[in-house]
Amino acid sequence: MDQAAGSGSAQDARSVPVCYRHPDRETGVRCTRCERPICPECMVSASVGFQCPDCVRGGSGTGHAPGASRPRTVAGGTVTADPRLLTKILIGINIAVFIAVQADEHLLEHLVLYGAWPLKPFAPTSGVAGGEWYRFVTSMFAHQEYWHIGFNMLSLWWIGGPLEAALGRARYLAVYFVSGLAGGALTYLIASPTEASLGASGAIFGLFGATAVLMRRLNYDMRPVIALLVINLIFTFGFSNISWQAHIGGLVAGVVTGYAMVHAPRRKRALIQYGTCASVLLVSVVLVLVRTAQLT
Incomplete structure (x- = not known):
């Protein structure tokens, strides 16, 4: 138990977040919709920034953040079919x-x-x-x-x-x-x-x-x-x-x-x-x- 707690503390102490799909990879990039950290392999190019695979699929992936089921922009707005x-x-x-x-x-x-x-x-x-x-x-x-x-x-x-x-x-x-x-x-x-x-x-x-x-x-x-x-x-x-x-x-x-x-x-x-x-x-x-x- 003490060992598990120590591992958790070490992970929490990381200054750089890790990819939510690849915990062994540090990254400074976040999905512009759900704001979860994503590594280069998981980045999907969007009109502005990058999105994670789950948000690109419309939030159907498992383990999706509760607030990300509905696609949102980096400012919290609703993603629309015609962004212009x-x-x-x-x-x-x-x-x-x-x-x-x-x-x-x-x-x-x-x-x-x-x-x-x-x-x-x-x-x-x-x-x-x-x-x-x-x-x-x-x-x-x-x-x-x-x-x-x-x-x-x-x-x-x-x-x-x-x-x-x-x-x-x-x-x-x-x-x-x-x-x-x-x-x-x-x-x-x-x-x-x-x-x-x-x-x-x-x-x-x-x-x-x-x-x-x-x-x-x-x-x-x-x-x-x-x-x-x-x-x-x-x-x-x-x-x-x-x-x-x-x-x-x-x-x-x-x-x-x-x-x-x-x-x-x-x-x-x-x-x-x-x-x-x-x-x-x-x-x-x-x-x-x-x-x-x-x-x-």
Whole structure:
């Protein structure tokens, strides 16, 4: 009995976990669904990370972890048949709004984000300070130039698809909208109140931030996403007609919410994940209220 207890203690003291199917093999990789340690022989390549053979078979293997009978993403979301569905829908909405704007240029005036017009001493008649808070949402889907929507939609497809598969639909959508709204709030706070801002860049930069956090969590090579992010930041600060406030606000929000999505402990996962999103939104609302008080 003492010998068995001693063996168990030695096993518990291991700093590196062992494969659940091959106890004699140490590994630092875990299944992205059930989070059990898996060795190279048991790794099955997935859209994001690796999965164990049991999860690939739909949880029919013996000895499967109780919480893994239903396939889950690394963030706890439900694995779906089409992991890019929301990304496709978001791209479709952006393109539809772009087509509508090309058909009627006056429509853009009601979609873009700007603070107030006219300024003091006149009472604001339009803009966010005039109560048009809906502009924070509509401006996220509005584009005027072909190069602008083309670049943003390519980035959304390239970054958004894999991130949606990794987080699950609800969590992915939360990161997207929280990042976009945070970018709009920072723009409203800092930029000139008469300067119009539009585009999905704030939300997309949030996806960049969340992707970087995810890749760090999975111990992936981060050089590609860092290089792409640096290139985008060079463009952000290299051209005068780009709203750097939206990019930075979205990036920070994406990093914060993304960290909560992939690092939250399983027992309180949903509470921490959505609580963090709510906290970022609350900060954004406070910034908007502060700026509105300055303009009215």
